[in-house]
Amino acid sequence: MRIIICGFGTVAQSLAKLLVSRMDDLYAKYGIKPRIVGAFDSKGGVSDPAGLDVNRLIEVKKKFGTIRKYDKSKKNMVGLDIINNVDADVLVETTASNYRDAEPGMSHIISAMKRRMHVISVNKGPLALAFPSLMELATYNQVLFRFSGTVGGGTPILDYAKNSLRGEQITSFAGILNGTTNYILTNMARGMSFEAALKDAKSKGYVEADESLDLDGLDAAAKLVILANWIMGMKVTMPDIKRTGIRGVTTKDIKAAAKKKCAVKLIASCNKELIVAPREVPVDDPLCVNGTLNAISFTSEHSGTQTIIGRGAGGTETASSILRDLLDIRKEISRD
């Protein structure tokens, strides 16, 4: 299985390590031999049809800040050059999410699909802005499109709702889908001011470079778009979400909630309307998790309400979701 990796940050590096460490096991158990034939970051990239040396890629990235220095003898290629010229089976898109134009991820995904590569994206941008049309493009080109890591990180929320609950009609759902805001709100409930809690979250590396993605609910909204399309069969994009972030949440709000044995949480919900907004949640509701945890409750017609809780981020966790997608693609292909 030949793979091109777009972006070479924490997630991509964790994936590369994971593939190497599980090489034998993956072949023995699932019959796949993943080989990274191309990889690039914002400064350029490298390719090798025989497979790149993963340890060297990580070393070079660490030393020079870019993997383009992996092989100085070759002329530098930018991302789209690699996608358009290197033959591969699967593209793994891990560049940063943005919700203005979703670039460069959007172009990566579209180019790869046109070249008949299956695509795994942990970048939420393209899905948030163009889920319905990307699915159409995948169908048209007869390729598979997977994105487990976009919601819940390593916690297989999308898979649970789609597969484990097959045969069930999910009627509504509500979730805490952004760990950073949950961390801030949890600390506010423990007495910190918003500013102090934000500072603390930043010092721990929990906040996105563009803090608006977390604080204004963009990240949660993007995940809601993905869930609504994938689980509920809706054809929606970012502008369809009613969105309020947590900047307006005051210590007073949180105290008022506590009096009612509730906590204020940033909830992304789908119940006729698609809404991201701070809400009061009873503290003994399974959804009411603290710290950086994510949680989502699905209500279905016959099996009642079920909640899944897990870490929603992390390099290794998200890499494990990419591996699951790879195995899924392998299984689907072998069925043809």
Added chain:
Amino acid sequence: MRIIICGFGTVAQSLAKLLVSRMDDLYAKYGIKPRIVGAFDSKGGVSDPAGLDVNRLIEVKKKFGTIRKYDKSKKNMVGLDIINNVDADVLVETTASNYRDAEPGMSHIISAMKRRMHVISVNKGPLALAFPSLMELATYNQVLFRFSGTVGGGTPILDYAKNSLRGEQITSFAGILNGTTNYILTNMARGMSFEAALKDAKSKGYVEADESLDLDGLDAAAKLVILANWIMGMKVTMPDIKRTGIRGVTTKDIKAAAKKKCAVKLIASCNKELIVAPREVPVDDPLCVNGTLNAISFTSEHSGTQTIIGRGAGGTETASSILRDLLDIRKEISRD
């Protein structure tokens, strides 16, 4: 798809209703047309290759306490007669669990497999006493064996661990797998004595006819056997579980736990050893759910700890799990 139903209690009746109410939808979405060709309870049964009238079955059961009066013109058949003489694709076993000899469920399942029927069991007895050999029998006879409803009722715990976490190594798990004891312990934490809490649970119909199944942890242990075999690939049965029930839990224990911000819960765990016993769980651990809820936390190598919470019982919920198993069998068969 021709089905024989063993036992015609709450779960079987819910299933029958569910199949009728979703008839069109099941055909349109999944291409299956379930037809109940045989059904029996402890007093006898009926069969009809053209399919039994579900509403009449339920009516007759309600009126006479047994479905054998469905068709007075026919000679009465007992369960094994039906399994051995009626042609069907799937046997659904819903008779009550017992952990002495697992009968009559054990004979039903073995006879059906020998006749090359796929088997869906929500009866935990046969699995608890003979999981490894029943799996072998299924393999030998080339039939599928499914039992989603035995753990978590309508909450697809087994499926989550097996499928949604595929590619992951689950290293350990711990769960609250019995809603009745959780209800009793929750009420004790709210100040009731054990006796009062038990009485209350009985009045609500939560306690098994043989209360030992709940109170002495047999039900939780049976579920632990199933999880250990199915998820961890262990070959174990009931005697391999170290089991302590909740009869020894005192109000004093619960108060002592509360002081440490913990609650006493009956935990079934797999971490090298297989143990069912009361344990102190921190109240802010996602596992620490109250009332009749079930919860289980899986810890995996790369995606951390993930918790699923849902109702662990209920006729409709368990019926929905049988439907999922039917769809699963349909999918597997069509792949051949």
